[in-house]
Amino acid sequence: MADVVVEQGRLARTASPRKRASLRNAMGRKSTVAFFLTLPLILLIALLVLYPAFYSVYLATLNKAMTKFVGLSNFTFLFKRETFWMVVRQSCIFAITAVVFKALIGFIVAHFVHNIPGKKQRKWRGMLLVPWVIPPAMSTLAWLWLFDPSYSAFNYTLSFFGVGPIPWLGDTFWARFSVILVNVWYGAPFFLIMYLAALKSVPDQLYEAAAIDGANWWQKIWHITLPMMRNIIAITTLFSLIVTFANFDIVRILTSGGPLDRTHLFATWAFQVGIQSSDIPLGACVSLFMVPILAVAAVFILRDVNKRGNEA
Amino acid sequence: MSTLSIDKAGPTRKVKLRSMSRDRTWALRWSYFFLVLFAIFFLIPPVYMLITSLKSSAEISAATNPWWVFHPTLSNYVELLTSNQFLRFFWNSSIISIVVVIVTMLISIPAAFALARMKFWGSATLATGVFLTYLIPDSLLFIPLFKVLATVQEFTGIPLLNRWYVLVFIYPTLTVPFCTWIMIGYFASIPKELDEAALIDGASWLQTLTRIFIPVALPGLIAATIFAFTVSWAQFLYPLVFTTSIDQLVLPVGITTTLIKGDVFNWGQIMTGALLGAAPPLIIYAFLMDYYIAGLTAGATKG
Numbered sequence: 083m084a085d086v087v088v089e090q091g092r093l094a095r096t097a098s099p100r101k102r103a104s105l106r107n108a109m110g111r112k113s114t115v116a117f118f119l120t121l122p123l124i125l126l127i128a129l130l131v132l133y134p135a136f137y138s139v140y141l142a143t144l145n146k147a148m149t150k151f152v153g154l155s156n157f158t159f160l161f162k163r164e165t166f167w168m169v170v171r172q173s174c175i176f177a178i179t180a181v182v183f184k185a186l187i188g189f190i191v192a193h194f195v196h197n198i199p200g201k202k203q204r205k206w207r208g209m210l211l212v213p214w215v216i217p218p219a220m221s222t223l224a225w226l227w228l229f230d231p232s233y234s235a236f237n238y239t240l241s242f243f244g245v246g247p248i249p250w251l252g253d254t255f256w257a258r259f260s261v262i263l264v265n266v267w268y269g270a271p272f273f274l275i276m277y278l279a280a281l282k283s284v285p286d287q288l289y290e291a292a293a294i295d296g297a298n299w300w301q302k303i304w305h306i307t308l309p310m311m312r313n314i315i316a317i318t319t320l321f322s323l324i325v326t327f328a329n330f331d332i333v334r335i336l337t338s339g340g341p342l343d344r345t346h347l348f349a350t351w352a353f354q355v356g357i358q359s360s361d362i363p364l365g366a367c368v369s370l371f372m373v374p375i376l377a378v379a380a381v382f383i384l385r386d387v388n389k390r391g392n393e394a
Numbered sequence: 395m396s397t398l399s400i401d402k403a404g405p406t407r408k409v410k411l412r413s414m415s416r417d418r419t420w421a422l423r424w425s426y427f428f429l430v431l432f433a434i435f436f437l438i439p440p441v442y443m444l445i446t447s448l449k450s451s452a453e454i455s456a457a458t459n460p461w462w463v464f465h466p467t468l469s470n471y472v473e474l475l476t477s478n479q480f481l482r483f484f485w486n487s488s489i490i491s492i493v494v495v496i497v498t499m500l501i502s503i504p505a506a507f508a509l510a511r512m513k514f515w516g517s518a519t520l521a522t523g524v525f526l527t528y529l530i531p532d533s534l535l536f537i538p539l540f541k542v543l544a545t546v547q548e549f550t551g552i553p554l555l556n557r558w559y560v561l562v563f564i565y566p567t568l569t570v571p572f573c574t575w576i577m578i579g580y581f582a583s584i585p586k587e588l589d590e591a592a593l594i595d596g597a598s599w600l601q602t603l604t605r606i607f608i609p610v611a612l613p614g615l616i617a618a619t620i621f622a623f624t625v626s627w628a629q630f631l632y633p634l635v636f637t638t639s640i641d642q643l644v645l646p647v648g649i650t651t652t653l654i655k656g657d658v659f660n661w662g663q664i665m666t667g668a669l670l671g672a673a674p675p676l677i678i679y680a681f682l683m684d685y686y687i688a689g690l691t692a693g694a695t696k697g
Contacts (some may be wrong), residue, residue, distance in 0.1 A: 217628030
């Protein structure tokens, strides 16, 4: 409707020769303008995201020197390696444990922040979001120093409680624990902010009605808070699952996969195999194993985001 | 009937002796108690960075109480801020982040405008595609991108690997999808009457965008800018893979690779560098917290 008005107005005003007018019409036409406005975006995604993504599938079928097509032998080679299955297991443990703790801490702390009076909430929220703002590579360096074998500030503090020095990054269990701890520390504030925003959108009348009906705090959470926040919880958790599963910075700086590859994730192992040992096809192959879980999470996120869009 | 229900309610009321306001006070006290605990957990690393950055190497290796500075000194800061190498990292990071922010805005604002307002063939699919692109992590693309860059360099003779400017082309793949996505949300929330009025007055599509959409959606624009800046500033994997020479490194990679010399960790300087590297995002956050949080939550709530 609006288009017609514009074009008529132009024709009447300019009264230029027909040829120029038709060119102008073409330029002013909605679809042409829209095409030119989205062209940079389409080019960027096609050239630097989609093309490399499909190219890595091709790369994964080459030999180490990238001269010969070897089919699926890179994949079968990986399946036979003990380290590969360890990386699969570790990535799953890492992602699931970290996301569960991030979600729990975020949920609990969001309630505490929501409880306190409105004016002070801003200050606390600002303080609690700091881990998310610091670049992860920088904050992981601080954790590395906190975990330092000989000068560990944690071990210094623990020694007052009679707890012996803990080999934070030297022992398999503690290394995995530390890596997950740092990830939880970094990611929990994101959940906190999302949940806090969701908590604020739950109408107070529901809680008042529940209180009059004699509901205790647990019933309020179970029957009001959780159902009202279900969508946000789902989107945040799935999104965090993707990011955590593909995490690189924390493990790379904290342990570089050690001790004895016991903390390697897909990303860090792909880096070690593909870039450091310069076996690009095998590295591409390793990182491709992230695709299935990412795809599943993405499909669910998309469903929830669309659902939310329809509700609004 | 009504008397019966009152009888039933009676005993349950008696069990709860505390009044509602006293319940509230206790809930508040417990909330503060746990908030303090969590705040300590969340703030230990940055505070420890600050503590260590004020210590001299002698004090660190003396292994005194790590949580206290006995002889505060600014020598670490002086040393880093006068070192050409560190300033070079800072400069590389700054220039890359600023250029990436500009490129991101130039790509995502027009695209978001087209996707939010001009329903054209495939626009819905493209919007979904943009969101999906945002979910593709950097750790999936760094190996093929490395190979692509090497091949392009070989064919055209333009040096791409080990050059900081290649990051300006790569970073938008991380920033543009999210920025486009939240700008679509902000643009879609602008009432249709506004741009219809502009069109009737004879404004072109571009004029509608620059005169109406950008000013009205300015908060969203600021949120997207902050997001693009912090993502480019913090990116670690791509520069680690694509750049190796010391004069081409960005801050996060520079600190982790050059300040750690062999087995000698100069922790005072590393922590100072990390703190200085964390400073720009922290300063932006301190001043524009509300925009920062709006951008954070917009990804899931708008759309």
